[in-house]
Amino acid sequence: MKYAWALVGLLYALLNIYVGFEFVTAATGPRLSQKGVLLQVPPFLGGIALAILALPLIWNCVRHGLARPQTF
Numbered sequence: 001m002k003y004a005w006a007l008v009g010l011l012y013a014l015l016n017i018y019v020g021f022e023f024v025t026a027a028t029g030p031r032l033s034q035k036g037v038l039l040q041v042p043p044f045l046g047g048i049a050l051a052i053l054a055l056p057l058i059w060n061c062v063r064h065g066l067a068r069p070q071t072f
Contacts, residue, residue, distance in 0.1 A: 006065035009057055016054040023047030 024047035026032065027040045 003065055006061045009061040010065075013054040013057040013061065016057075017051050020047040020050030020054070023050065 023043040027042075027044035027047065032040045032043070
């Protein structure tokens with residue numbers, strides 16, 4: 001069961017990174033580049049923050065997925 005939760009967490013983290021990538025590409029795209037820096041900065045920084053905050057979740061999912069089962 002822990003492997004299923006590790007896969008769900010890994011999928012969630014990868015989707016966060018994808019959404020962050022979409023935010024960054026939208027911020028640097030032609031639509032927002034014509035509207036000014038004030039409209040470009042929030043999605044750009046938000047995309048970077050989503051990607052950075054997903055890294056610890058990936059680490060935890062890999063760590064829990066590869067850990068040996070405890071015996072009592």
